[in-house]
Amino acid sequence: MxxxxxxxxSDHDAIWHLLxxxxxxxxxxxxxxGVSRDDALAYWLAPEKTTYVCEDGxxxxxxxxxxxxxxxxxxxxxxxxxxxxxQARGRGIARAMLAHSLDAARTAGYRAMQYNFxxxxxQRAVQTWLRAGFDVVGRLPGAFLHPQGGYVDALxxxxxxxxx
Amino acid sequence: MxxxxxxxxSDHDAIWHLLxxxxxxxxxxxxxxGVSRDDALAYWLAPEKTTYVCEDGxxxxxxxxxxxxxxxxxxxxxxxxxxxxxQARGRGIARAMLAHSLDAARTAGYRAMQYNFxxxxxQRAVQTWLRAGFDVVGRLPGAFLHPQGGYVDALxxxxxxxxx
Numbered sequence: 615m616x617x618x619x620x621x622x623x624s625d626h627d628a629i630w631h632l633l634x635x636x637x638x639x640x641x642x643x644x645x646x647x648g649v650s651r652d653d654a655l656a657y658w659l660a661p662e663k664t665t666y667v668c669e670d671g672x673x674x675x676x677x678x679x680x681x682x683x684x685x686x687x688x689x690x691x692x693x694x695x696x697x698x699x700x701q702a703r704g705r706g707i708a709r710a711m712l713a714h715s716l717d718a719a720r721t722a723g724y725r726a727m728q729y730n731f732x733x734x735x736x737q738r739a740v741q742t743w744l745r746a747g748f749d750v751v752g753r754l755p756g757a758f759l760h761p762q763g764g765y766v767d768a769l770x771x772x773x774x775x776x777x778x
Numbered sequence: 779m780x781x782x783x784x785x786x787x788s789d790h791d792a793i794w795h796l797l798x799x800x801x802x803x804x805x806x807x808x809x810x811x812g813v814s815r816d817d818a819l820a821y822w823l824a825p826e827k828t829t830y831v832c833e834d835g836x837x838x839x840x841x842x843x844x845x846x847x848x849x850x851x852x853x854x855x856x857x858x859x860x861x862x863x864x865q866a867r868g869r870g871i872a873r874a875m876l877a878h879s880l881d882a883a884r885t886a887g888y889r890a891m892q893y894n895f896x897x898x899x900x901q902r903a904v905q906t907w908l909r910a911g912f913d914v915v916g917r918l919p920g921a922f923l924h925p926q927g928g929y930v931d932a933l934x935x936x937x938x939x940x941x942x
Contacts (some may be wrong), residue, residue: 637850644848684808684895686801687923688932725929728918730894731848752916752934754892759851765889767850769935770916 616706618714621677626655628674629667632697633658642736642763643695646710646759658695664718668698668711675702678711680718683728691772692724695778696739712746716775723777733758740769748773780870782878785829785841790819793831796820798860804925806900807859811925822859828882828916832862832875838864842875844882847892855936856858860903876910880939896933897922904933912937921940 628776633654642645645657646712658679667697668676676698694715696709719727729748732740744777752770759764781872785793798819809821821842825827832840840862849859858879862872883891891910896904908914920926924930 636803644850644852646849648803685810686804686808686927687897688895689922690923691918703813723819726920728921729799731852733851751918754855754915754934755892755938756890757848757855757936759854761851770918772918772921774919774941 616671616710617669618666618710619669621659621667625658625667625677627673628675629658629665632674632677632699635700636697642733642739644731644758650654666711666714666718668707668714670705670707674682674687675699675705676711678690678715681724682724683730690723690725691728692719692722692726693728693730693743708742716746717775720775726776727773727775729769729771731757733760734767734769734772735760735763738754740771743771743773746773779836780850780874781833782830782874783833785823789831789838789841793822793829794865795817796838798863799864799923801844803908806897806903806930807855808895808922817844822907824858830875830878830927831836831881832871832878834866834869834871839863841870841877842879844879844886847894851942854889856883856890857894858883872906876906880937884939887934889938891937891939893935895903895934896935897924898933899927900923904935905938910937 637645663679663681665679667674677697680694682689683691748771750769751772754768756765757768801809816880827843828844829843831838842860844858846853847855912935913937914933918931918932921932
């Protein structure tokens with residue numbers, strides 16, 4: 615049974631365990647692959663973010679954050695980042711976090727969700743979000759230096775949250 | 779005669795004088811219109827930014843910053859923000875800062891410059907950047923709540939810096 619709840623200080627080890635391989639790989643997030651544990655946790659649990667963990671069978675198998683994507687006139691659009699444990703893929707963790715984040719965003723009054731930088735080679739994510747009703751609203755040519763693929767495009771994806 | 783040089787602590791008053799009306803108006807930058815002087819200066823002169831001022835006749839008439847737009851695999855793309863004193867418009871201040879920023883970006887080794895959030899109603903800026911060779915690579919529907927215009931689109935604009 616999958617449960618999603620706000621992260622607490624006692625989740626820091628489990629969250630770092632999820633973040634570390636993803637950030638070290640450097641092929642999806644625009645984070646320095648050499649980032650320290652403290653800096654990674656400070657980023658994932660920054661004050662402007664609401665950070666959740668997804669548990670299944672008492673184990674933390676995923677985490678995501680929700681934040682305003684901008685201030686001032688841009689504060690009605692939110693942004694999220696998601697990480698699922700590789701060994702938990704195919705168990706609906708990512709799908710559950712996505713559904714939870716869309717609900718949380720609507721509840722918080724956001725009018726849209728935007729992903730600013732989706733590395734095009736991350737097709738698992740791209741396809742998941744297209745199926746969830748996100749549109750590709752921008753393509754940033756060569757904006758990401760992939761450790762294996764060289765310069766690849768990044769996508770900007772967005773979903774309207776006001777259409778029910 | 780226009781001179782562009784790195785900003786120093788002694789420029790803080792002049793920079794705030796430029797930022798204040800723009801941020802208070804809330805129609806171009808995604809900054810809280812009620813932002814304090816300290817927070818505005820902390821944003822404009824953040825550690826990851828190199829901030830310049832443009833002087834003409836001993837007066838600071840413009841300011842801009844240059845920063846990496848992302849970390850890790852996105853660190854080869856830079857981002858800038860520019861502000862020109864309204865009373866100095868038409869004197870080439872904005873044009874001089876744009877040219878300076880493109881030179882500074884190339885010198886720093888950036889491969890592209892990206893503006894993440896250009897409010898579509900800010901046509902003076904949009905047209906200046908199109909003329910300078912920027913492309914519109916994304917359109918964020920309704921992403922900006924304009925104080926007079928309601929929800930308007932924001933553009934993502936980008937310029938390749940490797941084409942000489």
